[in-house]
Amino acid sequence: MTETVAAIVAAHRSKTMTPAQTVARSYQRIRAHNDPAIFISLRDEQDAIAEAARLTDPTLPLYGVPVAVKDNIDVAGMPTTAACPAFAYTPVKDSTVVARLRAAGAIIIGKTNLDQFATGLVGVRSPYGIPKNPVRDDLVPGGSSSGSAVAVSAGLVPFALGTDTAGSGRVPAMLNNIVGLKPSLGLISNAGLVPACRTLDCISVFSLTVDDALAALAVMAGSDDADPFSRDRPLGPLAAFPAKLKLGIPRSGQLIFFGDREAETAYGAALTRWQTLGAELVEFDLEPFYETARLLYEGPWVAERYLVIRDLLASSPDAIHPVTREITIGGARPTAADTFAALYRLQALRRVAARSFTQCDAIVLPTAPTVYSTADVLANPIELNSRLGTYTNFVNLLDLCGLALPAAMRPDGAPFGITLLAPAGCDAKLAGIGRVFHADTALGLGAKSLPQPALAQVPAQATSNEITIAVVGAHLSGMALNHELTTLDARLLEETTTAADYKLYALDTTPPKPGMLRVEAGAGASIKLELWAMSAAAFGKFVAAIPPPLSIGTIRLADGRQAKGFIVEPAAIHGAKDISAYGGWRAFMAERAKV
Template sequence: MTETVAEIVAAHRGGATSPAQTVARSFQRIRDHNDPAVFISLRDERQALAEAEALSSKDAAQLPLYGVPVAVKDNIDAAGLPTTAACPAFSYLPAHDATAVARLRAAGAIVIGKTNLDQFATGLVGVRSPYGIPTNPVRGDLIPGGSSSGSAVAVSAGLVPLSLGTDTAGSGRVPAMLNNIVGLKPSLGLISTSGVVPACRTLDCVSIFALSVDDAMTALGAVAGPDAADPYSRNRPLAPMTAFPNGLRLGVPRNGQLIYFGDKASEQAYGEALKRWTALGATLVEFDLEPFYETARLLYEGPWVAERYLVIRDLLASSPDAIHPVTREITLAGARLSAADTFAALYRLQTLRRVAERAFANIDALVLPTAPTAYTTAQVLANPIELNSRLGTYTNFVNLLDLCGLALPAAIRPDGIPFGITLLAPAGHDARLASIGRVFHADTGLAMGAKGLPQPPLAALTAGASNDEIAIAVVGAHLSGMALNGELKALGGRLIEAAVTAPDYKLYALPTTPPKPGMLRVAAGAGTSIALELWALSAASFGNFVAAIPPPLSIGTVRLADGRGVKGFLVEPADVGAARDISAFGGWRAFMAEKVAV
C-alpha cells in the first residue's frame, strides 16, 4: 500500500503508479468518506488531474513531493479557491498562493482542497465552524480537535497523506493527538506566513500534519526558508536529521505539577511514554513547569487577544452576527486592553523567557502530554470555553516562549481515545526533535491514523558531517572528477552525498580559467534545482579552503531540496553580467558533458 509521502513518491518515481492516479484516488476517498465538514472547498478534479499529469514533464528526482496530494487549512491562501477562515462573510478569492502553498507546488505537491477550522483559528476543539463539525475518524464521539480540524482529519482518515494547518496556541498539536497522527509545529519564522489570515500575527506559524515524522520533515524541507514578503520570517537553515543520540536528556515536570483534570487514563499513558523513553536510552531530568503555566495564562488573559481582535474588528463592527458566538465572545475581550496592559505583559513575558532558557540549560528537550485529556463533542458544546482552555494546558505557552514542537502518537488508551506526547525545544532545533521523535514513534508500533495502517520501517538516514567537520556544497569545478576536485582531497575532504538545491537558483557559466559556474539565488520557486555534491572538511581545512576562493565566487548558505541549509558556492547578481545562463542543464557536470560532446 502506498499511503505515506515517502511510499507515494517512490511509487511515482518508479512508475508503479502515476501522480494522476494518486490524485484521483484522493478525490474518490473524499467522496467515499462522505463527511462534508472536512473540506470547505475542493478543487475541480479535472484541473487537479491535469496539474498532476503535467508533472511528467519535470524531473521527478528533483521534486521531493512528486505527485503528493495535500490539503490546506482554509485560513491559508491557495490560488483558485476562496479563503474563508470558516466565516462566509469574510471570504475572499486570493490572487496568489500563500508562500507555503507555492513552495509545496514547486516541490511537486497537488493541492486537493481547503479544510475546515475553528473560525478565525480561535479554538482547540474543532466545533466552532458554520461549515459543520468534522467527525473524528478514530472515535466518532470525540471532538476532532482544532483549530486545524479538517486538516488533521483529512490525514487521519487517509484522504490525503499530508496537510497544512496553523498553530498559534496548539492548533497543530492538539488535533494531531486526537487523530493519532504527527503534528509538526516549526520554529516561528521557519515557514513563511505570507498569505495566511492571522490569528495572533506575532505568534502564528504554519504547521504540518502527516502520518510519520519523516513525511512531516520532507514537507518542512520543501516549505521552509526565508521570505521577503513576511516580515516575521527568519533565516533558519534546517539541519538534517541524525541518528538517535547518546546521552539524551529529556525534561519532565516535577512531581505533582502535571494536570490531567481527573483523567487517570491519560496520566497512566504519559507514565508509560516516559518508561519508553527511558528504555530507548534517555535520561529524565525534572524541571519546574510553573513558569510555563504562567506564560500560558498570558495568552488569553493578556494582550495577545487584541491581535485576534485586530483581524476581525471591522467585521465585528459591521456584521457581528456573522461571527461564531464563542469566537465573538473571546475576541471582543481584546478591545478592552490598554497599551499599559500590553507593555506590562511584554515585560513579564521577557522574564519568563529567561527562566525558560535556564530550564533548557541541561536538557535537550521537554516531553509533555500534548493535551491533559480528551472530550466528546457533546461535552465541549455544553461547556465550550472552559474545556477548550483545558486542552491548551501544555500548548498555549509554546509560541510565546519561541519554542519548536513535535506532537507524536504515544498510545491508544483502553477506551479507544488516542493519547500523544509533545517534544519541545528552543527555536532552531526542529531537526533534533524529529531525530528523536521518529525513533519514539516507531518504537510504539502504533498503527498510523484511523485506518490501522502499519508504520513502515524507519528509513536509514544519510550520513552527514561529523561534529568536528563542516559540510560544504560544491557545484562546479570542485565536483568529483572535475578540474579542481583535487583541492578538496588535498585538504582531507570527504564526499558525503550527491544532492540538489531547492528550485531557487540559476546557474551561469562564468568567463574564468579554468571554466567555473556561478550559482545565483533568486526568488523561492523561481529558479531551477541545481545538482551538487556535499563534501565534509575539518574546521581548519574549511577555513583554508574558503580563504583561497577567488572572486567573483563567495560562500553563503545554500538551501537544498529537502530543506537543509548548508554552506556552499554562490555568486552575486552584479558578477553575473553577460555570463551564459546554463540553468536548463540542471548542473555543471551536464553542461560540461555537452561541451565535450560538441
C-alpha cells in the same frame, strides 16, 4: 506503501505511479470518505490533475504530493473564509508558504475546515459542520485545524497545513493519531495567513511520520520580506538521536489529567519507553509554564484576536460563531497599561522557563490531558476547550518549538499523544529525537492503522569542527578537480540537489567548469550537487585558491537546508551556454563526451 510523502515521491520517481494518478486517488478517497465537513472548498479536480501532469522535474522534493491547506491560508483563486462566510475573500496570489510548496512540486487539493478564526482547540466551532474524528467518531476532531488533521488521518492527503497559536497544530494531531509539527516562530512565513494573534501565530504541519513533516517544513522554511515577523533562522539538517539524551519531566504532582486515569497511565508508559530508548529523565518546575498559559486568554493577547475581526463584530456580530464572539469580544477590554504589565511578566517567565532547558535537551509533556466527546464539548464549550490547552497554551508565548507524536492507543480506543518542546531553533533536533520514539511505538499510522515504514538512516553530517561545502562541477566525485578536496581530507557527505532557484552555465575555462547563478525563487532548475565536509582550516585554504569568476556563496538546497557552495559572478555568464536543462554538470559532461 505509497501513503507517506516519502513513498509517494519515490513511486513517482520510479514511475510506478504518476503524480496525476496520485492526485486523482486523493479525490477518489475524498468522495469515498464522504464527510463534507472536512473541506470548506475543493479545487477543481481536473485542474489539479492537469497541474500534476505538467510536472517534469522528478528531483523536486515534493514531486506530485497532494496537500490540503487550512482555510485561513491563502491559495490563489480559492476563497479564504477562516470558517466565516461573511469574512470570505478570494486572493489573487498564493501565500508565501503555498507558493513554496508549489515550487517544490506539491499539488494543492483544497481548503480545510477550522474553528472559526482559528479560535478553539476542539474543531466544533464552524458553520461548515464538524469533521468526524476518523479514529473514534464520538470524539471531537480537535481544533482549530480540524479539517487538516482529519484529512491526513483518514488518508485523503499525506500531509496538510494547519496553524498553531495556542495548540491548534498539536491537539488535533493527538486526537487523530498523527504527527503535528509546530515550528519555531518566524521559521515559516505568515504572509497570506489570516492572523489569530499575529505575534504568536505559526503555520504548522500534519503528517503520518516525522520525516514527512520535516520534509514539508524544509521546503517552506526561510525568511520572507513580506512577513515582518519572519526570522532568518536556518532549519539545519535532521539530527541523529543523541547518545546521552536528557528529557525534562514535571515534578511529581504537577501534571493535570482532570481525572483521566487512562491518559495518566499512557503518559507514564511513554516515559518508560523513553528510558528504554536511553533517555535520562530530569525533573523541572512546570508552574511558570502554567502561569504563562494563563496569560494567553486571561491577559491582553485576546486583543489580537479582537483586532482581526473588530469591524465584522461591529457591522455583523451575528455572522460570527457565538462561542468565538464571546471569547473575542473580551479583547476590547484590556488597556495599554494591562498590555505592558503582561509583557513585563512574560519576560520574567521566559527567563525562568529558559533555565529549565539548561538541564535537558527537551521537555516531554502530554499533548493534551484528556479527550472529550463532541456532545460534551457542545454542552460545555469554553471550559473543556480550555482544558485541552493545558500543555499547549504557553508554547508560543515562550518562543518554543514543538513536535506532537502519537504515543499509544488507549484501551477505550482513544488516541494518546505526547509533545516534545525545546527552545526556538531546535526543530530538526526535535525531529531527530521524536522520529525514533514514534517508530519504537510501532503504532499504525492515522485512522487506517497503516504499518510504519522502516526508519530511514540519518544522512552523514559535518561535525561541529567542520564546514559543509556544496560542489556542482569539476570538484564532484571522479571529476577533474575532485583531488583538491580529497588532498585536504574532505569527506563526502551526500548527493542532493539545489532548490529550483538556480541556472547552470558552461564556462569557457580549462579544465571545463560550470557556473551556477542564483535566480528568482522557483524560476530556475534543481541542480545536482555533492555536499562535502572539511575542517575550518582546510576550508580556508580551499576558498583562498578559488579563481574568478567563481566564488563561495550560500546555496539553498531542495529540502530547505543551506550550505556554502560555488556560485558564479553574473558578468561571467554572458555568452555562456545555459545547461540547466541537464540538471547537473555530470549529465552535461556525459552528453558532451558522446559528441
